[in-house]
Every structure is written in C-alpha cells, then in structure tokens.
Amino acid sequence: MSYSELDKVLEGLKKPSEPKRSTVNPFASYGKESVASPELGSTQPAKAPPPVSMPVSAPPVTPTQSTRSAPVPGANPFAAASGKVADEDKKAKSNPETCLYDYVSKLELFLSKAGEPMATITHNNIPLNLHIDSQVFKDHLLYHVVMKFKSVPERKVINDAVYLAESLARFSRNKIELYNRMHFDGHKLILDLNRSDGYYVVADGSGWALTQTVNCKFIRFPHSSPLPLPDSNGNVLELLPFLNIENEYDKILVTCWVIAAFITTIPRAILCLNGSAGSAKTTQATMLKGLVDPSLEGGMYIRSREDELALLLNQSAVPFFDNLSSLPKGIENLLCVATTGGGFGKKKLYTDNDVITYSFKKPIIITGINIPYDAQDLMDRTISIELSRISEENRRYESEVMSEFEAAKPRILGGALNVLCGAIRRLPSVKLTHRPRMADFALWISAIAEEIGEKNGFSAAKAQEAMKQAMDRGYGSSIAADKFILGLIDFLDALEGTGLHEVTGTVSQCHQAFSDHVLALDRAADYIPSTPQLFSKILKKYVPVLEVNGWLLKFSDNRKNGRFLTFTKKTHGNTPI
Structure with missing residues (x-):
C-alpha cells in the first residue's frame, strides 16, 4: 500500500457511513504482536506501511473498530487504552512532576529541634540546610527543573513538591539540631565562616584549623555575612584602637566578652553600650558583632510583640538591638530567658495546633543612651559600658574607620581564636575569688x-573586678530615678549611723519604720507601699540592688506572729558566696 492509498483510506474515515457495531474486543490481542494503526486526530506522523507484497495481519480498519495499539506485556494497559503509545509512556516519566518527585525523595529530609521541616541540598559542592517552606528552597526546586527541561513549570508543580518534602520530613522521625554560626561542645568550637568556599574553623585546646567538612549541621540565614579567613599570626588587641572606651577595666571586659561569645554552652552577659549621642555606640556594636556574627541587617529594633522578638533571636547568633530607650515587661522577660537559656513556643498558624519551639542562649548586644530596662533579673545579667561623646576634632568618617576595621578583622579574629584555644586549656585551673550571678x-x-x-595588662583578677564594676554601674543607673529604693537605702544608712549593723523586725514593723523615716523627710512622698504585704513584695525585687549598695536582706519563714525581715550591713566576712 502506497502513501497515496493510505491517504485515501484516512480521507474515507472522515465521512463514515453508519456501520454495524463491531463486537471485536480491543484487548483480545493483549500480549500478542500487532501493528498500531494511527489514532484518529493524532498529529504524530504515520509509520510507513509494510510493502504491498507482505501480508498484513491487522484487520481492515473500520470507523467503529478500535485503532489503539495492543498492549505490550509489562506496560500499563490503561495507558494504551487511553491512546498513549509506548514512547509517550516513557516520555511521561521525565516530566517536571516526576522529576521533582524523584529529586525530593532522594534529599536528606528531617525536622529541626524546633519541629520545622528541613532539607539538606548541595549547591556549588557546599551542603546547605534549608527550611522546606522557605522561598530559598522553592527557588532551588525551580532552578533544578529549569536546568533540566529548559522551561518554567507551573507554580502548582513547585508547591506540590514542597508539600511532598514537608510530609516526608515530618514522618521521617529524624530530628537533628541545627547550629547558627557556631557550636561549642565544652571542648571544641566549630565556627561556620559562611563563605562560598565552604570553610569552617575547628578550635580546641590544641589549636585551631580550617576545614571544609564537619560532623554537625549549620543553618545559614539570608542576612548572614561571611567571616574572613582568620590570620594565625593575628593579635586580638588590635581591636582596642577601634573602641571609644576610656576605662581600662572596661577595655579588658569588652575584649574578653567578644571571645567568650563563642562559648555557646554558657549564659553570656548582655553587653550594653550606653552613652550620649555622638559616642559611636552603633559603630562599635557593629564592629563587635562583626567579629563573631556579621550581618547585613545591622542593629535591629524591638517592637512590642514577643513572637517577633523570638524570631529575631532565633535567626541571629549574636543579636544586636540598637538605640533602645524602654522595653515592655514581656520583652524584658524574653530577653532574660534568651540570655540565660530557655525556650519560646508559638503556633505556626492560627488555624492549626502545630507549635514551633525556639531555644535560646545568646550573647546579646544592646545600645542606648541609658540602660533601657530596670528589671532586676535582667540587670543581674547585664554589663554596662559607658561611652563618652567623641569631640569634634577627634571625629572620623565612618566609612574610613570601617574600612580599616575590615582590613584588620582577619588578624583580630585569628588572635581571638588563638586566645580561645589557650583559655580552653587554662579553664580547669582557674578559680573565682567571688561568684557573681553569671558565674560561668x-x-x-x-x-x-x-x-x-599580665604583660598586656590582663589578668583573672582584673577581669572579675571589671565585671563587678560594670554590673554595679548598671544597678546605679537603674535606681537613679527610683524614689523607693533611694529612700530605703537612705533609711538603712541612717540606722547604721546610730550604730546598728543589723536590723530585724516583722514586715509590719519594718514597713512602719520606713514610712515614718520617709514622711519625716518628705510629707508629700507618694512612693510608700500602702500595705505591709505590698512592701514585702516590692522588697524581693530589690534584693540585688540592696546587696550592691552594701545591705543583705533575708526573709524568714512565715510564723504565727508574722514574717520577719533581717537587714544586715555587708562586710568582707558576710559577703555571699
């Protein structure tokens, strides 16, 4: 049969007469060899017919008879029945949906400790751990498909792949802790330099080295910036000329704070840089953060929502909050938890019961004209560094200073790592003469x-004294406008002036004596607690402040005749340990 004859047959099929219904079973030849006739309406080119001299086993084509090819053993009979030939069936296996299914199924999928679905991908030979619901992961899937098919798939294809990945991660029963920028296990630091070449620093008591392979997982957020390759011949004291700090003890404390920021296993004190406008608070805070956890964000602002603050804390290894003046109570409490170690849970969506729990233990930097809070628990965890205003003749362009700092950063970072390795070796032999609230x-x-x-002016004794001075300074700043505590200290100092170094009385007696003393000095005083019970409650808040100002306060157990308070003047012998 020639092509022209085949065309006539096809032309005849366009105007079929009313035929008698065929009773031929289209699946009767399943498993037998047959030649497929071209499907009606198909745009595929017809195969060349066999020579006329060869017998054709296929029955004559009628308008009512199936023109679909017989199924081949092992093929999907329903795919054949729907008009898809074997070649089309193979092609279907390489569409974007199937491609993404295969790709996602081979990824390492897991849950973070917070319960967030995560995926580990490889980009430029560097493993990256991504939130599955993040735009970065969606972009990665899109990139994968576009590179393979040279076309952009529908949005639904990507969303379905994300949904699949989330499901596989949730039911993997595989929870892995992710670290942000650094991880210290008590003996060894792993620092993610966040570089495109994939380098990390591994440091312990024997020294530090660069590596591209580590045995734990890190997460990199879009705002995180890379650290330079540290210089092993550097010196951390190159940091000091960049700091606008006059007090020698404060220089010691800030230098040690930067290195201690790498010790993620302990609570680290909040570093509060305060001073008047023009004292370079923001610039110096940016430098200190940049030595450990550089970021594109710079200083952040705290609003009143605790869940927003929790997210900021979770995404920064060294959170930096700039130019704060006051904080709501809930924010103060969360900062306290984030410093000493704790968690914050929030619902992922308001429409379901999924809860994400963030765990914190962060070295936080805060700047402000004054310390922006007076909560005593938070004051116990704050070291206050006062900066003086820079005179006009000593001012420099910020761009010039930052350029010099960036040039010195590899040497400063390398020097800090050298000191850290030595400190790890020394730690077991170090003893404290006095244990403050942040003893670790x-x-x-x-x-x-x-x-x-000591040759550089540093010693354990000086570091401890520097910490005490900075904390006492914070307490002094917090009570400067607090009439109640100022009146109470004046009352106790007046008793000491009469020769009393220890005063004991019931809560009611102490409340009455305090009220009489204050009213004798100021008849219009409006800060006296109205009841003994309120007086006792307020006193508990000020126990640390009283201690800083030389008085110890002890509450007795409840007795039938009332609860007793004992105020004792601090001496070297009764200083609490």
Whole structure:
C-alpha cells in the first residue's frame, strides 16, 4: 500500500457511513504482536506501511473498530487504552512532576529541634540546610527543573513538591539540631565562616584549623555575612584602637566578652553600650558583632510583640538591638530567658495546633543612651559600658574607620581564636575569688584574661573586678530615678549611723519604720507601699540592688506572729558566696 492509498483510506474515515457495531474486543490481542494503526486526530506522523507484497495481519480498519495499539506485556494497559503509545509512556516519566518527585525523595529530609521541616541540598559542592517552606528552597526546586527541561513549570508543580518534602520530613522521625554560626561542645568550637568556599574553623585546646567538612549541621540565614579567613599570626588587641572606651577595666571586659561569645554552652552577659549621642555606640556594636556574627541587617529594633522578638533571636547568633530607650515587661522577660537559656513556643498558624519551639542562649548586644530596662533579673545579667561623646576634632568618617576595621578583622579574629584555644586549656585551673550571678561567664572571661596575659595588662583578677564594676554601674543607673529604693537605702544608712549593723523586725514593723523615716523627710512622698504585704513584695525585687549598695536582706519563714525581715550591713566576712 502506497502513501497515496493510505491517504485515501484516512480521507474515507472522515465521512463514515453508519456501520454495524463491531463486537471485536480491543484487548483480545493483549500480549500478542500487532501493528498500531494511527489514532484518529493524532498529529504524530504515520509509520510507513509494510510493502504491498507482505501480508498484513491487522484487520481492515473500520470507523467503529478500535485503532489503539495492543498492549505490550509489562506496560500499563490503561495507558494504551487511553491512546498513549509506548514512547509517550516513557516520555511521561521525565516530566517536571516526576522529576521533582524523584529529586525530593532522594534529599536528606528531617525536622529541626524546633519541629520545622528541613532539607539538606548541595549547591556549588557546599551542603546547605534549608527550611522546606522557605522561598530559598522553592527557588532551588525551580532552578533544578529549569536546568533540566529548559522551561518554567507551573507554580502548582513547585508547591506540590514542597508539600511532598514537608510530609516526608515530618514522618521521617529524624530530628537533628541545627547550629547558627557556631557550636561549642565544652571542648571544641566549630565556627561556620559562611563563605562560598565552604570553610569552617575547628578550635580546641590544641589549636585551631580550617576545614571544609564537619560532623554537625549549620543553618545559614539570608542576612548572614561571611567571616574572613582568620590570620594565625593575628593579635586580638588590635581591636582596642577601634573602641571609644576610656576605662581600662572596661577595655579588658569588652575584649574578653567578644571571645567568650563563642562559648555557646554558657549564659553570656548582655553587653550594653550606653552613652550620649555622638559616642559611636552603633559603630562599635557593629564592629563587635562583626567579629563573631556579621550581618547585613545591622542593629535591629524591638517592637512590642514577643513572637517577633523570638524570631529575631532565633535567626541571629549574636543579636544586636540598637538605640533602645524602654522595653515592655514581656520583652524584658524574653530577653532574660534568651540570655540565660530557655525556650519560646508559638503556633505556626492560627488555624492549626502545630507549635514551633525556639531555644535560646545568646550573647546579646544592646545600645542606648541609658540602660533601657530596670528589671532586676535582667540587670543581674547585664554589663554596662559607658561611652563618652567623641569631640569634634577627634571625629572620623565612618566609612574610613570601617574600612580599616575590615582590613584588620582577619588578624583580630585569628588572635581571638588563638586566645580561645589557650583559655580552653587554662579553664580547669582557674578559680573565682567571688561568684557573681553569671558565674560561668565570669569563669570564662577570667581564663581568657589569663591567656592574654599580665604583660598586656590582663589578668583573672582584673577581669572579675571589671565585671563587678560594670554590673554595679548598671544597678546605679537603674535606681537613679527610683524614689523607693533611694529612700530605703537612705533609711538603712541612717540606722547604721546610730550604730546598728543589723536590723530585724516583722514586715509590719519594718514597713512602719520606713514610712515614718520617709514622711519625716518628705510629707508629700507618694512612693510608700500602702500595705505591709505590698512592701514585702516590692522588697524581693530589690534584693540585688540592696546587696550592691552594701545591705543583705533575708526573709524568714512565715510564723504565727508574722514574717520577719533581717537587714544586715555587708562586710568582707558576710559577703555571699
């Protein structure tokens, strides 16, 4: 049969007469060899017919008879029945949907400790851990499909792949802790330099080295910036000329704080840089953060929503909040938790019961004209560094200063890592003469100061004294406008002036004596607690402030005749340990 004859047959099929219904079973030849006739309406080119001299086993084509090819053993009979030939069936296996299904199924999928679905991908030979619901992961899937098919798939294809990945991650029962920028296990630091070449720093008591392979997972956020390759011949003291700090003890404390920021296993004190406008608070805070956790964001602002603050804390290894003046109570409480270690849970969506729990233990930097809070628990965790206003003749262009700092950063970072390795070795032999509230932090800065050395003006004793001065300064700032605590200290100092170094009485007696003293000085005083119960409640808040100002306060157990308060003047012998 020639092509012209075939054309006539096809032309005849366009105007079929009313035929008698065929009773031929289209599946009767399943498993037998047959030649497929071209499907009606098909745009595919017809195959060349066999020579006329060869017998054709296929029955004559009628308008009512199936023209679909017989199924081949192992093929999907329903695919054949729907008009898809074997070649089309193979092609269907390489569409974007199937491609993404295969790709996603081969990824390492897991849950973070917070319960967030995560995926590990490889980009430029660097493993990256991404939130599955993030835009970055969606962009990665799109990139994968476009590179393979040279066309952009529908949005639904990407969304379906994301949904599949989330489901596989949730039911993998595989929870893995992710670290942001750094991880310290008590003996060894792993620092993610966040570089495109994939380098990390591994540091322990024997020294530090660069590596491209580590045994834990890090997460990189879009705002994170890379750290330079550290210089092993550097010196951390190159940092000091960039700081607008006059007090020698404060220089010791800030230098030690930067290195202690790498110790993620301990609570680290909040570093509060405060001073008048023009004291370069923001610039210096940016430098200090940039040595450990550089970021494109710079200083952040705290609004009143706790869930927003929790997100900011979670995404920064060293959170930096700039130009704060006051904070709501809930924000103060969350900062306190984030410093000493704790968690914050929030619903992923308001329409379901999924809860994401963030865990924190962060070295936080805050700047402001004054310390922006007076909560005593938070004051116990704050070291206050006062900066003086820079005179006009000493001012420099910020761009010039930052350029010099960036040039020195590899040497400063390398020097800091050298000191850290030595401090890890020294730590077991370091002892504290006095244990403040942040005792672990005090121990580490003592070891760091010892490693920097007395020849450079650093020692464990100086580091501990610097920490005490900075905390006392914070307390003094917090009570400057607090009439109640100022009146109470004046009342106790007046009793000491009469020769009393210890005063004991019931809550009611102490409340009455305090009220009489204050009213004798100021008849219009409006800060006296109205009841003994309220007086007792307020006193608990000020126990640390009283201690800083030389008085110890002890509450007795409840007794039938009332609860007793004992105020004792602090001496070297009764200083709490």
